Every structure is written in C-alpha cells, then in structure tokens.
Amino acid sequence: MTNGEESGNRGEVSRRAFVRVALATLGGMCLAPDWITIAQAAHEAHSATAAAGDASFLTSAELADVDAMTAQIIPSDGTPGAREAGVAKFIDRALATFLSRMGAEFRTQLEAFRRAFAARHPNVASFSALPFDQQTEFLRTVERTPFFQTMRMLTVFGMFSTPSYGGNRNNVGWQLLGFEDRHIFQPPFGYYDRDYPGFSITGAPSA
Amino acid sequence: MTIARFKTSEQVDFAIVGSGAAGGVMARELSRGGFSVVLFEQGPRLTPTEFEHDELKYWYLGGITNDPEKNPQTFRSDPTQKAQRTIVKPALWYARTVGGSSLHYTANNWRFHEVDFDERSRLGAIPGTGFEDWPIRYADLEPYYTKVEWEIGVSGLAGANPFDPPRTKPYPMPPLPTKSSGVLFERGARKLGLHPFPAPLAINSQPYRGRPACIHCGFCHGFACEVTAKASTLTTMIPEAEATGRCEVRSESYVVQVEMDKRGRATGVRYFDRDNREQRQRARAVILCANGAETPRLLLMSANEMFPHGLANSSGLVGKYLMFNYTGRASGVFEHELNEYKSVQTSRVVHDFYDSDPKRGFYGGGGIDARIGPQPMVWAQRIGEEGPSWGSEYKARLAEFSRTTGIYAHGTSLPVETNNVTLDPELKDAWGMPAIRVTYRDHPDDLANATFLRDRGAEILEAAGALRVTKAPVVPSTLAVHLLGTCRMGNDPAKSVIDRYHRSHDVPNLFLCDGSSLVTSGRGQPTMTIQALAFRAAEHIANFARRGEITTPPRSA
Numbered sequence: 145m146t147n148g149e150e151s152g153n154r155g156e157v158s159r160r161a162f163v164r165v166a167l168a169t170l171g172g173m174c175l176a177p178d179w180i181t182i183a184q185a186a187h188e189a190h191s192a193t194a195a196a197g198d199a200s201f202l203t204s205a206e207l208a209d210v211d212a213m214t215a216q217i218i219p220s221d222g223t224p225g226a227r228e229a230g231v232a233k234f235i236d237r238a239l240a241t242f243l244s245r246m247g248a249e250f251r252t253q254l255e256a257f258r259r260a261f262a263a264r265h266p267n268v269a270s271f272s273a274l275p276f277d278q279q280t281e282f283l284r285t286v287e288r289t290p291f292f293q294t295m296r297m298l299t300v301f302g303m304f305s306t307p308s309y310g311g312n313r314n315n316v317g318w319q320l321l322g323f324e325d326r327h328i329f330q331p332p333f334g335y336y337d338r339d340y341p342g343f344s345i346t347g348a349p350s351a
Numbered sequence: 352m353t354i355a356r357f358k359t360s361e362q363v364d365f366a367i368v369g370s371g372a373a374g375g376v377m378a379r380e381l382s383r384g385g386f387s388v389v390l391f392e393q394g395p396r397l398t399p400t401e402f403e404h405d406e407l408k409y410w411y412l413g414g415i416t417n418d419p420e421k422n423p424q425t426f427r428s429d430p431t432q433k434a435q436r437t438i439v440k441p442a443l444w445y446a447r448t449v450g451g452s453s454l455h456y457t458a459n460n461w462r463f464h465e466v467d468f469d470e471r472s473r474l475g476a477i478p479g480t481g482f483e484d485w486p487i488r489y490a491d492l493e494p495y496y497t498k499v500e501w502e503i504g505v506s507g508l509a510g511a512n513p514f515d516p517p518r519t520k521p522y523p524m525p526p527l528p529t530k531s532s533g534v535l536f537e538r539g540a541r542k543l544g545l546h547p548f549p550a551p552l553a554i555n556s557q558p559y560r561g562r563p564a565c566i567h568c569g570f571c572h573g574f575a576c577e578v579t580a581k582a583s584t585l586t587t588m589i590p591e592a593e594a595t596g597r598c599e600v601r602s603e604s605y606v607v608q609v610e611m612d613k614r615g616r617a618t619g620v621r622y623f624d625r626d627n628r629e630q631r632q633r634a635r636a637v638i639l640c641a642n643g644a645e646t647p648r649l650l651l652m653s654a655n656e657m658f659p660h661g662l663a664n665s666s667g668l669v670g671k672y673l674m675f676n677y678t679g680r681a682s683g684v685f686e687h688e689l690n691e692y693k694s695v696q697t698s699r700v701v702h703d704f705y706d707s708d709p710k711r712g713f714y715g716g717g718g719i720d721a722r723i724g725p726q727p728m729v730w731a732q733r734i735g736e737e738g739p740s741w742g743s744e745y746k747a748r749l750a751e752f753s754r755t756t757g758i759y760a761h762g763t764s765l766p767v768e769t770n771n772v773t774l775d776p777e778l779k780d781a782w783g784m785p786a787i788r789v790t791y792r793d794h795p796d797d798l799a800n801a802t803f804l805r806d807r808g809a810e811i812l813e814a815a816g817a818l819r820v821t822k823a824p825v826v827p828s829t830l831a832v833h834l835l836g837t838c839r840m841g842n843d844p845a846k847s848v849i850d851r852y853h854r855s856h857d858v859p860n861l862f863l864c865d866g867s868s869l870v871t872s873g874r875g876q877p878t879m880t881i882q883a884l885a886f887r888a889a890e891h892i893a894n895f896a897r898r899g900e901i902t903t904p905p906r907s908a
Contacts, residue, residue: 218746333689
C-alpha cells in the first residue's frame with residue numbers, strides 16, 4: 145500500500161467520524177449546519193498542505209546518522225517510535241524545503257558532530273554503525289550541545305506534526321500521546337469532570 | 352451593505368495602522384462615530400474557513416504570524432552585545448493578519464486590578480526601573496472593561512473572584528464548561544485555603560451576537576477559531592466597522608512611515624501594497640495600533656529632519672521599557688485521564704497572590720491558572736526542557752500526555768529602560784526595512800516572582816493529588832507574546848510618549864493605542880486591558896475630532 149492510499153483511507157475514516165460527532169455536538173448547540181463544514185475544513189486543512197515530496201537535503205551517510213539519532217530520542221521500545229513515524233525522512237525533506245532556513249547551520253553542526261564522533265571512535269565508520277547502547281553513551285556526551293537540541297526539536301516536529309508533512313506516519317506520534325485527531329468535543333472531557341457538581345463560590349474543599 | 356473604498360489621494364479622517372485587538376476596536380468606534388477610516392494591516396485577510404489546526408505551520412512556519420524569514424528579528428540580552436538573528440522563531444511573536452493577535456491569543460480575559468494602576472504610590476519607587484503610576488485609574492477604565500465584555504463577548508462568573516475589582520455589570524455569558532484540570536485545580540486550591548474561580552474567557556459559552564458557542568476543538572493557543580467562538584476583532588469589531596460604510600480594511604498593506612508636514616503634523620502614511628508598490632494615504636490623523644513591537648518600530652522608522660530620533664520621541668522613551676510578563680510553569684501527572692487537549696486553555700484561576708507583598712523580598716505578583724499549555728507537538732517539545740529530554744524515560748513521559756496538566760503562573764515584569772525595541776543597524780526585512788532588534792534581560796525581581804508563583808502553583812497540583820509534579824526551570828526570557836510598555840502613557844512629556852488620551856506628546860494628530868501604552872505590565876492577560884483602553888481612547892479621539900481639536904489641541908490638554 146502506498147502512503148497516498150494510507151492517508152486517503154485514514155482521511156476517509158476520520159472524516160466520517162468527524163461528521164458523526166460534529167452532527168451530534170453541534171446539533172445539541174442549535175447551530176447552523178454550516179459550522180460543521182467549517183469546523184471540518186479546519187480539521188482537514190492539513191491534508192491539503194502540499195507534501196514536501198522527495199526533496200532531500202542530507203547525504204545517505206548523514207541521513208543514516210540522523211535516523212539513528214531520532215531512534216535514540218524517541219526509541220521503538222515496545223511501541224512505535226521515531227523510526228516508525230518516518231522522522232529521519234521528515235527531517236531530510238524539511239531541511240530541503242519548509243525549514244531550509246535552518247539548513248546551513250544544521251549541516252555545519254552535523255559535520256562537527258561527525259568529526260567529534262570520529263575522534264572518539266576512530267575505528268567505527270559512523271555513528272549509525274555503532275550498537276544502540278554505545279550510541280546512547282556517545283549521545284550523553286553531546287546532549288547539551290545546540291546541535292542535539294536542534295535534533296531533538298526536529299524529531300519532535302517529525303513525530304507530532306500533522307502527517308501531511310511526511311512524519312507522524314499512521315498517526316503513531318499522536319497514538320503515543322493518546323491524542324484524538326478529532327477536533328470537536330463535548331464535556332465530559334476527562335475522568336475528573338464527569339461527576340463535577342458545578343462551581344459554588346462558597347464551595348467547601350471537596351474530597 | 353456597501354463597504355467603503357477610499358482613494359489614496361482622498362484625505363480620510365483616520366488612518367489606523369494595525370487591525371488587531373486595539374485597531375479593530377478603534378476602527379469600529381470611530382467609523383460608528385461618523386468618521387472615515389482606513390484600517391491598515393500588514394498581513395492578509397483570511398476567512399475563518401481558511402484557519403488550520405496545523406501546529407508546525409502556525410507555531411514555526413509563520414502560518415498567521417510574523418515569519419522568521421520575511422520578518423526577521425534579532426535578539427540580545429545585553430546592550431553591549433551584537434544582537435543575533437533568531438532563526439527558529441521570532442523573539443517577539445504576533446499574528447500578522449486581519450484581526451492580529453486577537454485571533455491567536457488564548458482569550459484569557461481577566462481585568463487588571465486597581466493596584467495595577469497606582470502601585471508605585473502604594474509601594475514606592477524601585478531603583479533602576481521606570482516603575483510609575485498610570486495617569487488613569489481603574490475607575491477610569493471600568494466602563495470600558497464592561498464594554499469589552501458585552502460588545503466583544505466574554506464568558507465568566509461575576510462575584511466568583513473575591514479579589515476582583517468592582518464591576519458595574521455581570522458577564523454576558525456563563526463560564527465555559529469546567530475541564531478535568533479545572534476540577535482538580537479547584538480541589539487543590541481550596542484545600543490550601545485559596546479562592547479559585549471560573550476563568551473569564553473571550554470565547555462564547557453559548558451563541559452570542561451572531562457567533563456560535565465553542566466546539567471545544569482545543570486549538571485556541573496560537574490558532575485562530577474557525578467557528579468564530581473566540582472573539583477576535585476579525586469576527587466582531589471589524590465587520591461592524593465595515594457595516595457603517597465608512598471603514599475600509601486595507602490588508603497586505605505594510606505601513607513603513609508616518610508622513611509629516613513642516614509644521615510637525617502627521618499627513619498620512621506611506622506603505623507597500625500587496626504588489627510591493629509604494630503608496631501613500633492622506634489622513635487628518637494617524638492612529639498606531641500596531642502592537643508593542645511594531646508601533647515603536649514605525650515611529651523610529653519615521654525619523655526625519657524635524658524628528659531625528661523618531662516621531663513622538665522627545666522623551667527618548669519610544670521602544671523602551673519593554674515588558675513581557677514572565678510565565679512560570681509546573682506540570683502534574685494524575686492517575687486518570689484529563690485530555691487537556693480538548694476545549695479551551697483553562698477553566699480555573701486564582702488571584703490570591705495577585706498583589707505584591709514586601710514580605711516576600713521582591714516586587715511582583717500574579718494570577719495562576721490550570722492548563723497544560725500548548726497542543727501535542729509544542730507540549731512534547733516543552734516537557735523536554737523540564738525533565739528527561741530523550742530516550743525511554745522521555746518517551747514514557749510523552750505517554751502520560753492525556754493524564755497531565757499543569758499551572759501557568761502569569762506574573763509581573765518591571766519596566767527597565769535597557770529592555771527595548773530598536774532598529775537593527777544591519778538586518779533588513781523582505782521589504783528592505785530595518786528589522787526589529789530586541790534587547791531584554793528580566794529584572795531579578797521578575798524571576799524571583801515567577802519562581803514564587805510557580806511554587807505556589809506546584810503546591811496546588813500536589814494538593815490536588817498529582818502523582819508527580821515537575822517545575823519548569825525559571826530561565827531568562829528570549830521569546831515573548833506580550834509586548835508591553837514601549838510607548839508609555841503619562842502626564843509628563845519628559846517621562847512618557849503619550850498622554851492620558853493616547854495622543855503623542857509631540858505630534859498633536861498622532862495617537863498610539865496598543866500594548867505599548869501600558870505603564871506597568873499587569874499580571875499577564877493584557878488583551879482585555881488593551882481593548883478597554885482602545886474603547887476609551889476612541890471615545891476621546893472622536894470628541895477631539897468633533898471639537899476641532901485634532902491638529903490643534905487645546906492648551907489645557
């Protein structure tokens with residue numbers, strides 16, 4: 145199945161769910177049905193965002209190191225992590241397109257990272273070639289650098305931005321959080337407001 | 352309805368620059384008052400159906416805000432440093448579209464208290480700062496706060512906050528539904544003997560003035576409301592201004608200079624239109640509502656032979672005394688799900704620590720509210736600054752998202768002259784105009800106050816039964832959305848930029864009204880006060896115009 149089909153199917157399911165909830169919710173609010181269409185448009189606007197396509201900024205060796213770092217930042221330890229979300233490819237595309245303003249600085253810092261790695265591990269081809277636990281150990285020595293902070297930020301972008309940017313594949317980022325991609329809700333929103341009796345100015349401390 | 356269209360050669364009554372919280376109110380009030388108005392906006396005009404729930408675009412790719420590529424800024428924490436360009440986000444972040452930041456703010460709409468206006472008299476001077484009383488008092492603004500609540504639309508519960516200043520009317524709508532975080536916050540605060548109250552929000556809890564109730568999508572902070580339940584000026588004031596047939600909204604029109612004549616009177620504005628062509632609009636008076644960053648920038652960019660240091664700057668204070676409102680944060684993880692990503696930002700607040708208390712050893716106070724903060728992507732970014740930031744531990748915290756909430760402690764910032772907006776000497780924007788240069792270092796009392804308030808908030812989370820509470824470190828500010836104090840109001844022309852009616856001391860037909868007008872920072876949530884100031888200023892400006900006192904003010908003014 146191609147990515148396009150995946151997002152089409154997911155979009156269809158999500159659209160039907162959205163309209164169902166929208167009708168129930170907005171019906172109760174006595175609103176004109178126009179608002180359903182409008183709210184739905186905001187919810188789905190990201191599917192119209194032009195996909196960044198195959199644009200690429202990193203060399204394959206750089207991409208492999210970036211991929212290994214994203215898998216350290218959000219590991220695939222039992223549940224999907226950055227790798228399943230397609231974060232490395234997201235970063236590669238982002239730096240070539242919508243985050244190109246960060247590209248030059250990123251490359252300078254990545255090269256410095258690779259040099260530092262080579263100095264520490266002269267007999268290992270690259271960071272990505274190192275076993276996972278040793279990668280973790282090396283990253284601990286650079287975790288406070290601006291480069292690692294940038295890597296962390298880009299990994300988060302790729303994990304949790306809307307899937308239209310190429311990351312957060314199959315919504316795995318949102319599933320990790322328990323975030324429902326629905327964008328229209330009604331109370332109760334969570335466990336604690338289910339039986340809330342209402343605000344009272346003289347309310348005694350509740351148990 | 353015929354919407355007005357004015358020729359640039361035609362002299363309109365008012366050119367208003369900036370269509371946000373203040374500019375929208377100003378345009379509506381003056382056009383309803385019978386005056387012709389052109390309302391200028393740098394950014395495009397979007398319809399609510401075009402608003403998107405796209406975190407990356409709206410927070411980092413200049414979605415509806417100033418774009419770090421086209422509208423670059425520089426930042427430094429020390430005036431002796433060379434300011435560095437901000438690459439990831441602009442240091443001062445604001446919406447750049449018709450409706451301005453009233454579109455993307457959280458709509459937390461509490462009023463300032465009486466103490467915010469005369470605190471210097473109560474507490475005395477604070478050395479090294481420009482801490483001053485305002486030239487007006489809470490009582491002067493009260494009728495206009497009421498106007499904001501009723502004419503724009505605020506949901507809330509009058510009498511619920513024992514620390515609230517006096518009010519003449521209740522809120523027009525009941526509060527929004529209480530979130531799980533609100534229930535827990537209320538429980539924790541009451542255990543500690545505090546006085547939680549329903550958050551007043553400029554978001555409809557029920558249909559109001561033709562706009563629907565909130566659908567609880569959760570995308571308030573940094574997003575614009577696609578169903579128009581949030582009361583932006585785009586969907587409240589501006590259509591009402593246009594309905595008069597006397598107001599033209601000119602979007603994608605970037606004003607770069609206030610034009611002056613040889614007598615020292617404003618004659619209109621020079622701007623770039625959407626095709627980057629230079630245009631001029633003649634006007635009898637100019638009103639800048641461009642926000643606390645763009646208003647001083649425009650005055651500085653308008654320097655000429657008669658005003659070599661910028662317009663309205665005989666005091667030398669244009670751009671100075673920039674204040675951010677420091678926000679302290681803490682988060683708490685609970686046993687069951689809260690799903691904070693649903694509905695409005697916050698549903699409970701305490702003002703028990705609002706007033707400054709000399710016993711604490713520093714100046715400051717604030718309000719604390721219950722909220723997780725931003726939506727998932729930005730939240731995931733933030734929690735990494737507060738605890739484990741990568742690896743399995745970080746991932747485990749991500750998985751707690753639906754069971755997490757927190758507190759925001761909105762506090763004071765002192766006016767410090769070396770905190771300011773100036774023109775960057777080198778960097779230019781996409782139109783070749785000087786970029787904003789920000790110089791900012793929090794006053795030590797601002798950080799002490801933020802720490803104090805954050806710790807009180809953390810106690811509320813603990814009292815509410817949080818399994819784990821994490822306090823965000825209080826670190827120096829490098830980013831801000833509250834842009835305050837840069838053209839302060841005052842009676843003394845040597846110590847302020849505008850008078851009590853928002854008229855600049857130096858140019859009689861130039862008025863300034865937005866966050867720049869504030870003398871002190873309040874305790875966050877400045878939009879309500881900015882809009883009340885705009886209603887009040889518009890009334891006075893209309894009266895000046897009717898009495899022929901726009902270009903030649905009476906001596907007593």
